Amino acid sequence: xxxxxxKQVHMGGKEMSxxxxxxxxxxxxxxxxxxxxxxxxxxxxxxIIFGFLLQKGGVTRYNVIIGQLLLSDFTVMKVILSxxxxxxxxxxxxxxxxxxxxxxxxxSLGMNLVGGLLFxxxxxxxxxxxxxxxxxxxxxxxxxxxxGLTGILLGDVVFAELYPRIEGDLLxxxxxxxxxxxxxxxxxxxxxxxLAVLFLGGVLWGLEKLGL
Amino acid sequence: MGxxxxxxxxxxxxxxxxxxxxxxxxxLSDKPIGxxxxxxxxxxxxxxxxxxxxxxxxxxxxxFPPVVDWEWMFVSGIVLGSFLxxxxxxxxxxxxxxxxxxxNFGPSPITRVLAALVGGxxxxxxxxxxxxxTSGHGISGTLQLTLSSWISVICFFAGGxxxxxxxFIFGT
Numbered sequence: 001x002x003x004x005x006x007k008q009v010h011m012g013g014k015e016m017s018x019x020x021x022x023x024x025x026x027x028x029x030x031x032x033x034x035x036x037x038x039x040x041x042x043x044x045x046x047x048i049i050f051g052f053l054l055q056k057g058g059v060t061r062y063n064v065i066i067g068q069l070l071l072s073d074f075t076v077m078k079v080i081l082s083x084x085x086x087x088x089x090x091x092x093x094x095x096x097x098x099x100x101x102x103x104x105x106x107x108s109l110g111m112n113l114v115g116g117l118l119f120x121x122x123x124x125x126x127x128x129x130x131x132x133x134x135x136x137x138x139x140x141x142x143x144x145x146x147x148g149l150t151g152i153l154l155g156d157v158v159f160a161e162l163y164p165r166i167e168g169d170l171l172x173x174x175x176x177x178x179x180x181x182x183x184x185x186x187x188x189x190x191x192x193x194x195l196a197v198l199f200l201g202g203v204l205w206g207l208e209k210l211g212l
Numbered sequence: 213m214g215x216x217x218x219x220x221x222x223x224x225x226x227x228x229x230x231x232x233x234x235x236x237x238x239x240l241s242d243k244p245i246g247x248x249x250x251x252x253x254x255x256x257x258x259x260x261x262x263x264x265x266x267x268x269x270x271x272x273x274x275x276f277p278p279v280v281d282w283e284w285m286f287v288s289g290i291v292l293g294s295f296l297x298x299x300x301x302x303x304x305x306x307x308x309x310x311x312x313x314x315x316n317f318g319p320s321p322i323t324r325v326l327a328a329l330v331g332g333x334x335x336x337x338x339x340x341x342x343x344x345x346t347s348g349h350g351i352s353g354t355l356q357l358t359l360s361s362w363i364s365v366i367c368f369f370a371g372g373x374x375x376x377x378x379x380f381i382f383g384t
């Protein structure tokens with residue numbers, strides 16, 4: 001009942017299923033986004049920081065990633081969950097103020113379940129993912145450079161070849177588009193952020209409590 | 213500035229750093245952090261060397277043209293950033309076979325590179341199928357609370373854990 005009352009107050013005047021999405025509405029931010037050459041430079045700069053952080057976290061190493069998948073080393077989970085919590089709060093804040101647009105990815109069960117599990121098979125064999133393998137290459141790891149990278153590019157080529165045959169069929173099975181969790185269950189985005197932070201923070205707390 | 217040459221930082225410090233970095237990529241570049249699409253574009257660039265016309269006609273490369281974009285520069289930056297960090301802390305080294313692999317599957321570089329090739333194939337193929345990877349879905353998608361990304365990242369790790377256990381139990 002409490003939830004219902006809350007909804008009536010906050011969802012009044014809006015379509016129940018579709019919450020409106022806020023876009024960037026700050027002039028200097030918009031004009032910054034449209035500067036192509038500068039953006040390429042920014043991409044490179046942000047990548048350097050990301051790579052630096054990944055290496056400092058130890059996640060450019062096969063041993064650490066495979067340790068996570070064998071459930072003996074929880075470094076990867078700690079990095080990812082604290083990144084999600086931090087990112088979630090800040091990005092939602094920027095979005096609320098009109099300083100950033102959100103870019104949720106569209107998907108379907110056919111895409112995310114099947115593709116996700118195929119990716120998982122590769123993850124368990126390779127022990128790097130597309131972001132961390134670039135870091136592994138920078139770290140000097142030659143299995144990443146000569147084996148993993150070549151494999152990824154081959155996998156991409158084969159998928160591009162196969163794409164027209166599955167595009168309208170397998171990839172559309174149980175299509176849910178780019179819906180976000182707060183839109184799906186129709187609650188305020190900030191309540192969803194609050195609950196997610198509570199949940200993910202709880203997982204991290206549990207990991208520490210268990211000494212993992 | 214001594215912390216820059218530390219061998220490893222707390223995973224929480226690194227995670228918070230990545231989270232803050234994502235604020236800036238959204239604010240200044242209108243981009244979520246991501247990696248796997250850059251490889252698809254690279255694959256297109258390389259394939260173009262062999263069959264230019266075909267690549268121009270392929271639906272997938274129309275959707276993701278084989279050009280250098282923000283994310284491509286971002287992934288290139290990762291290589292340099294990781295190198296800088298490793299070099300500053302004295303942990304840069306050329307290595308063919310990671311120690312955990314060697315102690316379970318033997319020290320042969322050929323076996324490891326072949327396995328990495330097969331694993332890489334599934335990573336490339338699977339990330340294209342799922343529409344993202346551990347960065348695009350796993351960090352950026354989840355932090356926006358996207359349904360497709362939460363389902364994907366659960367499958368990444370479920371598949372990864374199952375495969376790793378099978379490999380380490382039956383492969384050794």
